[in-house]
Amino acid sequence: MRAGSTPAPAQTDFGPVTVDASCRLNCVTTLEPPRKLLMLTAQWLAPALLAAAMSANAQDGTFQSRSLTPEAALTAARAALDACRKQGFQVAVAVTDRAGITQVLLRDRFAGPHTVDVASNKAWTAVSFRTSTLALAAETQPGRPMSGLRNLPRFLAAGGGRVI
Numbered sequence: 001m002r003a004g005s006t007p008a009p010a011q012t013d014f015g016p017v018t019v020d021a022s023c024r025l026n027c028v029t030t031l032e033p034p035r036k037l038l039m040l041t042a043q044w045l046a047p048a049l050l051a052a053a054m055s056a057n058a059q060d061g062t063f064q065s066r067s068l069t070p071e072a073a074l075t076a077a078r079a080a081l082d083a084c085r086k087q088g089f090q091v092a093v094a095v096t097d098r099a100g101i102t103q104v105l106l107r108d109r110f111a112g113p114h115t116v117d118v119a120s121n122k123a124w125t126a127v128s129f130r131t132s133t134l135a136l137a138a139e140t141q142p143g144r145p146m147s148g149l150r151n152l153p154r155f156l157a158a159g160g161g162r163v164i
Contacts, residue, residue: 065098068164073103076164081106094119095164100127121154122161133161 068076073095080093085108092107092115102120122133129136137157139146149155 067097068095068103070103077104077106081108084108090115092116092119094123096120096123096127098127100124118156118158121156122158124154125156126161126163130163132159132163133157134159 077093077095081091084091084093090108090110090112092105092111094102095104096102100123102123105116105120107116107119125133125136133156136146136149137159140149140157141147150157
């Protein structure tokens with residue numbers, strides 16, 4: 001090699017490298033990850049992880065959860081409707097399961113037609129975020145870090161939605 005000339009990069013298992021006239025290693029600025037090493041690791045790691053997952057007891061991969069019966073959901077909805085009536089409000093009340101699916105919906109006879117969607121969306125919001133909609137109303141005000149949540153479909157940040 002002539003003095004002052006730049007050698008072509010040599011391909012190694014650890015990416016392209018060059019050696020200058022004084023035999024110092026210079027990494028090419030576009031170093032690539034050691035593909036061969038990554039492929040070998042992936043070839044051995046994936047089966048090992050799969051075997052470890054399969055050897056775990058199946059019971060360790062399950063859990064139990066408690067959920068309201070329809071009767072309990074109806075009792076809760078009636079209690080909420082009665083409390084609102086005593087305060088002079090005509091409302092709709094929704095009780096959802098853990099997935100946010102409405103279990104019970106009660107609408108007072110003079111409640112507006114919008115209250116059905118409002119009640120369902122408040123209940124969905126409370127269960128989805130596991131907090132009251134009143135707390136979410138405060139946390140999602142314009143300029144707050146979580147204000148973008150107000151753009152989600154079904155998200156309703158107004159007081160009244162609670163987690164049972």
